[in-house]
Amino acid sequence: MSSYDYSINFNAETDRGEADEVDRRRMLAERAQLGDTEAFGELIEQHRSKAKMWAERMTGDPHMADDIVQDALIRAFLHIGSLHDTSRFLPWLHKIVRNQANMRLRRGGPYKREKPFAAFGLPDSEADSVDWDDLDSVLFHLTRTAANAAKNVHDPAESLMRKELYETIHSVLNCLNRKERDIFEAYFFKQLSPDEIAAMYQMTTGSIYTYIHRSRQKLRQEHIRVSLGLLPDKGGMALVKSRLLPLPEWPASDAVMQSFVDRIGHLLAAIGDKRETAELMGLSGFAFRIQISDKTTFADGIYMFDWRRTLMSFMQELGYEVSLLCGQLADSPVPLLGAVERFPVVLPIEEAVIPFIRRAIDAGKPVIYFDTTASRPYVHEWSLIYGYDDEKRTVRLTDVMKPDGKTLTYEDIALNPVRFLASVNRIEESVKLPALHARDAARRHMAEVSIRRAVEHAKNPRAYCPMTAYLSYTSGLSAYDRWIRHMRGDPAIPPNRYGVGQLAAVYAQARSYAARYLRGVPLQGEAMRFALLASEAYEQAGEALGEFSAAVPFMRTAEVLSPEHCEKCAVWLEQAKAFEAAAIGYLEKAVDQLEKGKSL
Known part of the structure; x- marks a missing residue:
């Protein structure tokens, strides 16, 4: 050649x-x-x-x-x-x-x-009196110089703005601990590089960058506090408290992958109101829900519902009222935007969230919290905050992958890009408890409502519609068709293995809870017979999805699904859809029987 x-x-x-x-x-x-x-x-x-x-x-x-x-x-x-x-x-x-x-x-x-202080160009006569190794001395001198300049220059506004900047820096620097402040001074004042600072402190350069990043965040929060007049409490350490609530054990038999329901169950158990998980899954409707993104196989469809309305209406049915604190941070990547886009934009300051946590825990009640720092393989999940410590400035919370829980700082909580916290209070009941037959009637009514909702969800392909135009989801029986199309789509763009693994695991377990719930509903006659037939069909749908889940386990991996693997999964989805369609048919017949009973 x-x-x-x-x-x-x-x-x-x-x-x-x-x-x-x-x-x-x-x-x-x-x-x-x-x-x-x-x-x-x-x-x-x-x-x-x-x-x-x-x-x-x-x-x-x-x-x-x-x-x-x-x-x-x-x-x-x-x-x-x-x-x-x-x-x-x-x-x-x-x-x-x-x-x-x-x-x-x-x-x-x-x-x-972030201009270095040396760049402000001070007269030699004034600079001689400054201790350039003392940041407080430098800031005091710059503030005084700016105030004098405001009187003598043609553009006093610029000097006054600079004076305000120096005063703000001086007031907010107290939020840094000694080491953070030393590193801050070395980087911003002495203009040393992160490598040089790392050598000084015998740390890695990455650790220095972390210190600088955290210092900026703390300064930003403190600047907001100063701007809003949220000054430190004069009571000092006298107001420092801590409390850790004893959480009951939460065995695997009670746990469910739909962590929204799981945390509600654990919360109720913590305040002495133990409920069966199957009952909570059925009454909340999550045993019957399925939702798939129209454009991707990522698992965000699991989280696409109206969090506020769903929690408040469900807890009201259980006899509780809810206090909510929710929002999203500006200038932060917000996960699950389709679910939280209606949340207000909030400030990243501790005073906006920590008092809410303190009040609930001081009253003996954990706080439902949406955690965007969940341990792998999860990305984000609901958790329970069950303790706080003002001296350490930390909260204690559950984590689905850590049986003993974990700790987050107050700063972590304030900087969570999605803010969702909730506490509950028992709705005051009359002194006299309802008669036994009245309680049974209430249970039957709730069972009927949950069955009707299951049918409605199955037939509604658009149960949740985000305002964000490029996000859309398919729900109910139609979600199976969407999922199957994803699995049989363009071989050059294989499905997200992690996403479909989580979807399969969550919905397989949900269908098994649907079966368990329907076996225990307090219906009678033909309505109960159809509910039991629906239970068997849901059990089979869950088994088909379980085959899918076993073939594509829920884990973080770079493995790509082959076309042959995708086809097997598509067949299991077809089977699951057929069984679930049969289950919905039986539930419709149960509803018809209930209607006939009311008309007699």
């Missing part, structure tokens, strides 16, 4: 490799648009270094470049749905990075508000 032929072949292979890379990038971008966070993460891992290079080239500051890239990635995550041509992800990301860099530069040069 001549060198010319070799060059042609080499160039052809290079072009083909680049084309394959563009196709892969396009595929990941399409999956990310459909809600696949793993695909988005893979895209970012591939291009984070390029984004850092772009930002550093524009600013000339490697540390500011890190912040710019972080802001750009948050915006890319939030707006991936607006990317029209997925093959142009890289130019699109470049534009976002450029815009973020320009925004920083327009707000005050390469340092913005």
Whole structure:
């Protein structure tokens, strides 16, 4: 082969490799648009270094470049749905990075508000009196200088704004502990690099970056407090308290993968109202629910319902009223946007959440909490907060993967991008308990309502419709058809293995609870016979989904499902749908019998 032929072949292979890379990038971008966070993460891992290079080239500051890239990635995550041509992800990301860099530069040069104090240019005569190793001395001097300048320059507004900035910095720095403050001074005041600071403290560079990041977060929260006038309580340590509630054991036989219901059951047990899990799954409707994203096989459909209304109405049926605290943080990637898009935007400050937790726990009641730091293989789940410690500034909460629970800081709770906390109180009952026959009638009524809801859900393909245009979900029996189409879709874009694994595990278990619930409903005659037939059909639907779950276990893995594997799963879904359709038919007949009984 001549060198010319070799060059042609080499160039052809290079072009083909680049084309394959563009196709892969396009595929990941399409999956990310459909809600696949793993695909988005893979895209970012591939291009984070390029984004850092772009930002550093524009600013000339490697540390500011890190912040710019972080802001750009948050915006890319939030707006991936607006990317029209997925093959142009890289130019699109470049534009976002450029815009973020320009925004920083327009707000005050390469340092913005992180400008080193040495850059403010002070007269030598005044600078001589400053102890440049003491941050308080520097801040006091800068504040005084800015106040004097406001009287003597043509643009006093600029000097007054600078004075206000210095005073704010001075007031908020007290929120940092000694080590955080030392690292902050070294980085922002002495302008040492993270590598140099790491050598000083015999720490890793990564740890220094973590300290700097946490210090920024704490300063941001403290700045909000100062702006709102939320000053520290003069009572000091006298008000510091801690309390840890004893949670009853929660055996595996009571636990359920639908953690919304699981946490409600554990909460009720903690306040002395033990309920059967099958009853809670049936009455809440989660034993009968199924919901699949129209565009992806990620498991977010499990979480797509009106959290506030569902919790309040369900707990009211059980005899409780609910106090809620919910919201979403601005400028943060918000998971499960379709479920929380109606939540108000809230401030990332502890005063907005910790008093709520204290009040509930002081009253002897755990708090339902949506945890976005759940342990792997989970991404996020509901949990119970059952303790707090003001001295350590931590809360104690459950975690589905940690039987002994875990600890989060007050800061972690305040910075959760999804804020959802709830406490319950028993609705006051009359002094006299209802007669036995009245209680039985109430149980029958609730059973009838749950069966009617199961039929309604099965026949409603749009049980929950987010406002966000690019998010949509299919529910009920139609969800099986959507799921089957995903499994038999384009072989070049295999289903998200992690997502379908969680979907199969959750819905297989739900159907087994549907069967158990229907076997215990207090119906009579033909209505009960049809309920039992429906129970058997749900049991078989659960077994078919169980086969699916066994073949695709719920775990975090990079393994890709083969077309043959997908086809097997599609067949199991067809079987599950057939059995569930039969179950719904029996429940409709049970409803007819109940109607006939009322008309007699």
